[in-house]
Amino acid sequence: MSLLALPLAALCQPKCGAPTPADVEGPFYKAGAPVRASLAEPSSPAETMVLTGVVLSAECRPLANVSLDFWHADAQGAYDNAGYRYRGIVTTDALGRYRLETNLPPPYSGRPRHIHVKVQRVGAPPLTTQLYFPGESRDAPRALVLKMERHAEGRAATFDFVLP
Numbered sequence: 001m002s003l004l005a006l007p008l009a010a011l012c013q014p015k016c017g018a019p020t021p022a023d024v025e026g027p028f029y030k031a032g033a034p035v036r037a038s039l040a041e042p043s044s045p046a047e048t049m050v051l052t053g054v055v056l057s058a059e060c061r062p063l064a065n066v067s068l069d070f071w072h073a074d075a076q077g078a079y080d081n082a083g084y085r086y087r088g089i090v091t092t093d094a095l096g097r098y099r100l101e102t103n104l105p106p107p108y109s110g111r112p113r114h115i116h117v118k119v120q121r122v123g124a125p126p127l128t129t130q131l132y133f134p135g136e137s138r139d140a141p142r143a144l145v146l147k148m149e150r151h152a153e154g155r156a157a158t159f160d161f162v163l164p
């Protein structure tokens, strides 16, 4: 396709891509999760997983001090609605980077494996969405699928968020 045939918006689209789409919150969000870099439990039968990435503006600039409020199911597919197991908040550093360690959640109740997150930039409404795992579901929105590598010590996942 010639450049002239592209809509203007496509030519202006920064390299980091379109804003990360929202996805349903689901019934199990609970405010007030602790700030902590690891949700992993040594007694869990599930693999350890480290999720890293950056949060970018629509102009592809890294955003510092963005909070990412994660929650997901435990190895039995249950959410902790009494306490804060597998719930925690991490914040981006000066380069927009975040890092979360946890245990791999399972698929449950007919849903593909996923991790919920609210991404909150100071002074802006939160982006509520879900992250999905590669090669596990045709129903998962492509723009919300993690990149995943397997290592002997666990899985290394990456996902970059783009906020509007």
Ligand SMILES: [Fe+2]
Residues within 6 Å of the ligand: 026, 073, 114, 116
């Ligand atoms: Fe869920």
